[in-house]
Amino acid sequence: MLKRSGYADLPLHTGLVPKWLADRMKLLGTQIVESILLNYGKKEVLTRLSDPLWFQSLGSVLGMDWHSSGITTSVMYALKRGINERAREFGLCVCGGRGKYSRKTPEELLFLADATGLDGDSLVNASRLTAKVDGNALQDGFQLYMHNFILSDEGDWVVVQQGMNTKSQTARRYHWSSENLRSFVEEPHSGVTGENQGKILNLTASAAKETRGSILSLTHENPDKMLREIAKITGQDYVRQMEFDFEGSHSLTRKAPDLQEKEILIRNDRNLVMPSRHEVRSEDVDLKRLGAVLATAYESNNQNFESLLLTPGLGPRTLQSLTLVSEVIYGTPSRFSDPARFSFAHGGKDGHPFPVPLKIYDESIRILGESIEKSKLGYNDKSDCLRRLYKTAQEIERKCDPMADFEATLAHERTHSKEWGGMTCEGEV
Numbered sequence: 001m002l003k004r005s006g007y008a009d010l011p012l013h014t015g016l017v018p019k020w021l022a023d024r025m026k027l028l029g030t031q032i033v034e035s036i037l038l039n040y041g042k043k044e045v046l047t048r049l050s051d052p053l054w055f056q057s058l059g060s061v062l063g064m065d066w067h068s069s070g071i072t073t074s075v076m077y078a079l080k081r082g083i084n085e086r087a088r089e090f091g092l093c094v095c096g097g098r099g100k101y102s103r104k105t106p107e108e109l110l111f112l113a114d115a116t117g118l119d120g121d122s123l124v125n126a127s128r129l130t131a132k133v134d135g136n137a138l139q140d141g142f143q144l145y146m147h148n149f150i151l152s153d154e155g156d157w158v159v160v161q162q163g164m165n166t167k168s169q170t171a172r173r174y175h176w177s178s179e180n181l182r183s184f185v186e187e188p189h190s191g192v193t194g195e196n197q198g199k200i201l202n203l204t205a206s207a208a209k210e211t212r213g214s215i216l217s218l219t220h221e222n223p224d225k226m227l228r229e230i231a232k233i234t235g236q237d238y239v240r241q242m243e244f245d246f247e248g249s250h251s252l253t254r255k256a257p258d259l260q261e262k263e264i265l266i267r268n269d270r271n272l273v274m275p276s277r278h279e280v281r282s283e284d285v286d287l288k289r290l291g292a293v294l295a296t297a298y299e300s301n302n303q304n305f306e307s308l309l310l311t312p313g314l315g316p317r318t319l320q321s322l323t324l325v326s327e328v329i330y331g332t333p334s335r336f337s338d339p340a341r342f343s344f345a346h347g348g349k350d351g352h353p354f355p356v357p358l359k360i361y362d363e364s365i366r367i368l369g370e371s372i373e374k375s376k377l378g379y380n381d382k383s384d385c386l387r388r389l390y391k392t393a394q395e396i397e398r399k400c401d402p403m404a405d406f407e408a409t410l411a412h413e414r415t416h417s418k419e420w421g422g423m424t425c426e427g428e429v
Contacts, residue, residue, distance in 0.1 A: 010069040011276040012164060012171045017064070017074045018425055021349050024361055025062045028325075029075065030082030031368045032058065034090070035329045035383075038375060042091050042152045043179070049150055050158045050177035053336040054328075060342035061328050063349055063356045066284075067274040067340070069171035072162045073098050076148045091153040096127075102147035102161075109149065116153050123151065126178070130159045134174045142172045280353035282406035284340040289393075291402030293323045293344070294409065296393040308367065308385045317420065318363045319389065321345040325364055326390040347413070347422070354413040355422030355429045 017025070036045050048054045059071030062078070080094035087093040093112055096105035106124040113120025127149050134144060142163030150158045159176035275284075297320035308314060308322070324345035327335055340353075346364070347356040371382035396402055422429040 010071075010171050010173065010274050011067065012169045013065060013068040013070040015070070015425070017070070018349065018423075020358070020423060021063055021356060022074070022078065024358075024365065025064070025074065025078040026082045027365050028361070028368070029058070029062055029078045030086070031365065031372060032061075032325065032328055033079065033083060033092075034372055035368065035386075037090060037092075038372065038383075039329070042154065043156060045092060046150060046152060046156055046158045046177065047179065049160060050175045050179075051333060051336070052173065052175055053339060054333065055160070055173075055175070056339040057336040057342045058328055060339045060348075061324055061345045063346040063361065065278070065348050065350045066280060066343040066352065067278075069162065069173070072160065072171070072173050073146055076146070076160060079150075080148070093151050095149040095151065096147045098146045102131075102145070105147055105149050109151065112151060118151075118153075118155050123149075123157070126157065127159070130174075130176050131161065134161060134163065142170075278350055278352045280340050280343060280348075284338065285344075285404075285406065286338045286341055287404045287406060288397055288402060289335075289338070290341050290344060290406075290409070291404035292393040292397035292400075293320060293327075293341075294404055295396050295400070295402045296320075296323050296389060300392055300396070305385045305389065308382060308389075314363065314367070317357070317416070318360055318367070321360050321364045322367060322386060323389045323393050325368060326386045327393070330387055330390045344409070344413075349423075349425050351424040351426075351429075353410055355417050355424045357413075357417065357420035358423055359421040 033045055036048060048058075055075065056071060059068075059075045060066045062075065064071045064074055076094065077097065080097065083090055083092050083094050093108075095108040095112070096102045105127050109123040109127060110120040112118065113123060127147070131144060131147055134142075142165050144161055144163045147161040148159065150160070155178075157178045160173065161176075162171055162173045164171050298316045305319065308319070324342050328342065343353055346361045347354045349356060367382070368386070371386055374381070375383040417429045
């Protein structure tokens with residue numbers, strides 16, 4: 001059963017993803033999706049995409065800025081390019097996109113419906129309703145500018161869409177899933193991410209059921225009568241303000257955090273508030289989990305990963321990246337409460353926590369690709385090794401107290417950045 005996975009506040013970032021990163025994001029992102037498909041099936045891919053924290057972790061492991069709203073558009077663009085090239089093989093297709101591409105979603109859904117025998121009108125209705133609810137029924141100050149509809153050939157779907165608040169220069173990401181969806185207008189979201197803007201109107205809240213009914217009844221009243229009644233009312237009493245406490249993942253209301261709060265990463269159960277600063281700090285990361293990753297890569301018995309280590313040139317630094325990649329593939333929801341940790345796989349394009357190590361990134365793509373192709377032929381040694389990387393890190397974390405030395409880890413990465421082909425948006429380090 002899919003559960004609401006919480007919310008995350010994201011500062012708005014602008015600018016283009018450099019081609020050298022966009023192409024790698026497409027390759028590695030598609031490989032991660034394919035690995036999940038092979039291990040768990042299509043429904044699990046959609047379940048992961050509907051989880052805001054897993055989605056943020058995926059963007060981090062792909063080399064995007066760890067806290068940025070740009071993860072949404074860039075990851076979805078990478079997945080659309082990669083998945084749609086293999087749509088028949090995967091049984092998945094990504095529709096829509098940003099701006100004018102979002103408006104093509106109904107046309108794309110009807111085309112897919114004709115090809116698969118699915119109910120196209122129902123799919124188009126779902127696409128339009130999700131956009132209408134987030135654009136109108138959930139009045140939180142954000143205007144939608146991106147809408148992606150991810151569809152399986154079995155009729156299951158996920159919507160990932162994002163809105164922008166131009167005044168505050170913040171973004172909010174909304175996640176929808178068809179699984180266990182009972183109503184489009186009452187508690188429909190699997191997760192909402194975004195920068196809190198204080199009081200908002202949310203007519204999708206269960207507490208607003210009576211209000212929705214009242215609004216509907218007003219539409220049946222004589223307009224002249226309604227205008228006369230409204231004219232008798234002065235001040236703010238003519239509107240019944242619907243203000244609720246902020247609870248759960250579906251953003252109702254909450255006091256906007258002050259500037260000091262925005263400078264730290266706030267965790268509360270499955271909720272996440274991303275800071276506006278660019279640098280990654282030790283408090284952003286679960287240091288025990290990061291320590292387990294480093295211990296797996298640099299200190300564990302490498303005989304456990306013999307088939308991987310037979311790969312020419314593979315060293316501990318690539319094992320570090322592959323351990324985090326394996327966690328994105330095999331990890332359970334509780335593992336993604338600190339998305340910043342996944343930036344220690346391939347860094348970030350803005351240079352935080354360190355420049356993207358292209359040589360390591362390319363090794364990750366090559367090894368994961370080999371494991372996928374060999375597993376299709378019945379040779380599971382490499383894919384079993386990747387799973388063991390994740391299991392080993394879990395075991396070290398459970399049995400030991402492997403706290404990472406955060407500053408030493410950053411220093412090590414930056415010292416070797418040039419050797420590993422470090423790149424940022426500004427170019428080579």
